[in-house]
Amino acid sequence: MAKRLFVKGNEAVAMAALEAGCRYYFGYPITPQSDIPEYLSRELPKLGGEFIQAESEIASINMLLGASAAGVRAMTSSSSPGISLKQEGISYMAGSELPGVIVNISRSGPGLGGIDASQADYFQSVKGGGHGGYHIIVLAPASIQEMYDLTMLAFDLADIYRMPAMVLADSVVGQMKEALVANRRPEVDLPAKDWAVRGIGDCEQRVVKSLYLGDGELEAHNWRLHAKYQQLKQKETRWEGFETGDARLLVTAFGSTARIVKTAIMMAREAGLKVGLLRPITLFPFPEKALSDATRLCKKVLDIELNTGQMVEDVRLAVARDAEVYFYGRPPGAGSLPTPEELFEQIKKYY
Amino acid sequence: MRIEDFLVPFALNLVPDFKARRYMQQVFKRPVSLKDVQTHFCPGCHHGTIHRLVAEAMDTLGVQRRTIGVASVGCSVFLYGYFDIDVVEAPHGRAAAVATGVKRAKPDSFVFTYQGDGDLAAIGTAEIIHAANRGEDITVVFVNNTTYGMTGGQMAPTTLVGQKTSTSPYGRNQSKDGAPIRMAELLAQLEGVAFSARVAVNSPKNLMDAKKQIRKAFQYQVEGKGFSFIEALSSCPTNWGLNPLKANARVGSEMCDYFKLGVIKNTENL
Numbered sequence: 001m002a003k004r005l006f007v008k009g010n011e012a013v014a015m016a017a018l019e020a021g022c023r024y025y026f027g028y029p030i031t032p033q034s035d036i037p038e039y040l041s042r043e044l045p046k047l048g049g050e051f052i053q054a055e056s057e058i059a060s061i062n063m064l065l066g067a068s069a070a071g072v073r074a075m076t077s078s079s080s081p082g083i084s085l086k087q088e089g090i091s092y093m094a095g096s097e098l099p100g101v102i103v104n105i106s107r108s109g110p111g112l113g114g115i116d117a118s119q120a121d122y123f124q125s126v127k128g129g130g131h132g133g134y135h136i137i138v139l140a141p142a143s144i145q146e147m148y149d150l151t152m153l154a155f156d157l158a159d160i161y162r163m164p165a166m167v168l169a170d171s172v173v174g175q176m177k178e179a180l181v182a183n184r185r186p187e188v189d190l191p192a193k194d195w196a197v198r199g200i201g202d203c204e205q206r207v208v209k210s211l212y213l214g215d216g217e218l219e220a221h222n223w224r225l226h227a228k229y230q231q232l233k234q235k236e237t238r239w240e241g242f243e244t245g246d247a248r249l250l251v252t253a254f255g256s257t258a259r260i261v262k263t264a265i266m267m268a269r270e271a272g273l274k275v276g277l278l279r280p281i282t283l284f285p286f287p288e289k290a291l292s293d294a295t296r297l298c299k300k301v302l303d304i305e306l307n308t309g310q311m312v313e314d315v316r317l318a319v320a321r322d323a324e325v326y327f328y329g330r331p332p333g334a335g336s337l338p339t340p341e342e343l344f345e346q347i348k349k350y351y
Numbered sequence: 352m353r354i355e356d357f358l359v360p361f362a363l364n365l366v367p368d369f370k371a372r373r374y375m376q377q378v379f380k381r382p383v384s385l386k387d388v389q390t391h392f393c394p395g396c397h398h399g400t401i402h403r404l405v406a407e408a409m410d411t412l413g414v415q416r417r418t419i420g421v422a423s424v425g426c427s428v429f430l431y432g433y434f435d436i437d438v439v440e441a442p443h444g445r446a447a448a449v450a451t452g453v454k455r456a457k458p459d460s461f462v463f464t465y466q467g468d469g470d471l472a473a474i475g476t477a478e479i480i481h482a483a484n485r486g487e488d489i490t491v492v493f494v495n496n497t498t499y500g501m502t503g504g505q506m507a508p509t510t511l512v513g514q515k516t517s518t519s520p521y522g523r524n525q526s527k528d529g530a531p532i533r534m535a536e537l538l539a540q541l542e543g544v545a546f547s548a549r550v551a552v553n554s555p556k557n558l559m560d561a562k563k564q565i566r567k568a569f570q571y572q573v574e575g576k577g578f579s580f581i582e583a584l585s586s587c588p589t590n591w592g593l594n595p596l597k598a599n600a601r602v603g604s605e606m607c608d609y610f611k612l613g614v615i616k617n618t619e620n621l
Contacts, residue, residue, distance in 0.1 A: 050456075197419045
C-alpha cells in the first residue's frame with residue numbers, strides 16, 4: 001500500500017518537479033504561490049540543484065529560457081499578474097522550441113485584483129498569451145494528486161514536443177491540503193536533446209533562436225509549429241467523465257470549480273436528475289472530440305467557470321451543432337466562490 | 352581563394368636562401384573563433400573590430416570550444432552568424448538573465464553576453480544590475496554608441512546631452528531626459544562585480560588597450576574570479592549622420608570626454 005502524505009497543493013507541485021528530475025528553479029514571490037519558491041529554496045540545494053529568487057518574473061522566465069536552452073529540466077512559477085510579465089519570454093520559448101514548465105496559481109484580476117481563486121486566465125493560457133500565434137501545453141489539476149501527477153506530465157510533454165508546458169491551477173487547489181501518493185517518475189521514452197547549446201567541442205555550432213528573416217523561412221517555421229499542435233490534439237488530449245453515461249445535462253468545468261460541480265451533481269443525482277460532468281484536464285489540447293461525441297446523445301450543456309465566460313467559447317465550438325450551451329459564471333474575488341447548493345440550483349434551472 | 356592563402360607560400364618559394372625562408376611566419380590572420388563570412392555592419396561601425404577583439408580573447412584563452420554566447424537585440428543580433436560558437440538568442444534586454452540560466456545549468460562553459468546601450472542600459476537595467484550583484488560567473492560585453500542603431504537612431508540612455516537623435520530632435524534635454532548613464536561606474540559599485548572597464552577602438556593605442564582589457568575580462572571568468580564587465584565605446588556613422596572618419600573622431604573626442612576610458616574596478620589586479 002503506497003504511503004499517503006497530507007500535502008498542500010503548491011508543495012505537491014514542487015515535490016513533483018524534483019521527482020521529475022528538475023534541478024533548476026527561477027521564481028519570484030507572489031501570493032498565492034510563494035510556497036513553491038520557498039519549498040524549492042530549501043530542497044534544491046540538498047540535491048545539488050540551483051534555486052534563484054530572481055529580481056522579477058521577467059528575469060525568471062528568461063533564466064528558464066537560458067537553462068532550458070542548455071538542455072536541463074527547469075521550472076518557474078507565478079500567479080496571474082506575474083504570468084502576464086512572462087508572456088514575451090514564453091513566446092520566445094515557443095518560437096525557439098524550448099521545453100520548460102511554467103506554473104500559474106491563478107488569482108483574481110484584472111490588474112492587482114485580489115488573491116482569491118480565479119479561472120480568468122483561461123484565454124491568456126490557452127489562446128497564446130504572448131505575441132505571434134503559438135500555443136503551449138496547458139494542464140488543469142483539480143486535486144492535490146493531480147497537482148503532483150500533472151506537474152510530472154508537464155515536464156515529459158514539454159520534452160517530447162519541445163515546447164513550454166503550463167500547469168494552470170488556482171489559489172484553492174494551491175493552498176488546500178489533501179492526501180497525496182508521491183508516485184515515482186513514470187518511465188517515458190524521451191527524445192535526445194541534440195539541439196541544446198553546450199559549447200561546440202569538436203562538433204557543429206548549435207543556435208537556439210526564434211529569428212527567421214530569410215524568404216519563406218518564418219512561414220515554414222510557423223506551419224511546423226502548427227503541425228506540432230495538431231499532433232498534440234491527436235495524441236495528448238485528457239479529460240475526465242463523471243456520471244456521463246446516461247446524462248441529459250452535461251456540465252463542463254475545470255480545476256477547483258469541477259470539485260464543487262461534482263458535489264452538486266451528486267446532489268442532483270440523489271434528486272433523480274441525470275446529470276454528468278465532462279472535465280477537461282488538458283485545456284490545450286482541448287478535448288473537442290470528447291465533447292462532440294458526448295453531445296451526440298446529450299443535447300444540453302451547462303458550462304460553469306470562475307470568470308465571465310472563457311472556456312465556454314471552446315465548448316460552444318466543440319459540441320454537436322444542435323446542442324444548447326448555457327453558462328454560469330462567478331467572476332473571481334473575495335466571497336465569490338460558489339457553493340454546491342448554488343450550482344445545484346443552476347443545474348435544476350437548465351435541466 | 353583568398354590572397355593570404357597563396358601569398359605566404361608564394362613568398363616563401365621566392366626566397367632562395369634557406370635560412371631566410373625559416374624566418375618568415377604568418378603573424379596575422381582571422382581569429383579561429385570568427386567565421387569566414389562577410390558581416391552586415393555599416394562602413395565605419397566598430398562592431399566588427401569589437402567582435403574581432405572578443406574572438407582574439409577567446410582564441411588566446413582557448414575557450415572557443417566551450418563557449419556559449421548570448422546574443423541580444425540590436426545590430427549585434429547576428430552574433431551567431433559571426434562567431435563559431437553555440438549561441439542562445441535572448442529577448443531584448445534579458446541577455447544577462449538568459450546567461451545566468453545558461454551558466455547555472457552549465458557551469459563548466461564559458462558564457463558571455465554582447466549587448467548594446469538600449470538593450471543593457473534601458474530595458475535591461477534590472478537584469479544587468481542583478482546578474483552583476485549576484486556575481487554571476489559570466490562576462491558582459493556592452494557596446495555603447497549613444498544611440499539605438501538597429502531601429503534607426505533613437506535616443507538611448509547613453510545619448511549625450513544636446514545630442515540630436517530621431518526621438519530627441521531638439522537635442523537631449525537634461526532636465527527632461529536626464530543625463531547619460533555611465534554603466535561601467537554604476538556596476539562597479541556592486542560587491543558582486545570583480546572587473547569593470549571602459550575601452551574604445553577609435554585609435555591604434557585605444558584598440559591595443561581594449562584588446563588587453565577584453566582579454567582580462569575573459570580571464571576573470573576563466574580563472575573563476577567573478578563577474579566581469581567591459582563597456583566598449585563605438586561609432587555609429589549611419590545614425591550619427593557622420594562619415595566613418597568623423598564618426599570615429601567623435602568617439603575619441605565627445606564620447607571619451609564624458610565616458611572616461613580606463614579600468615574602474617579590478618579586484619584581483621589581473
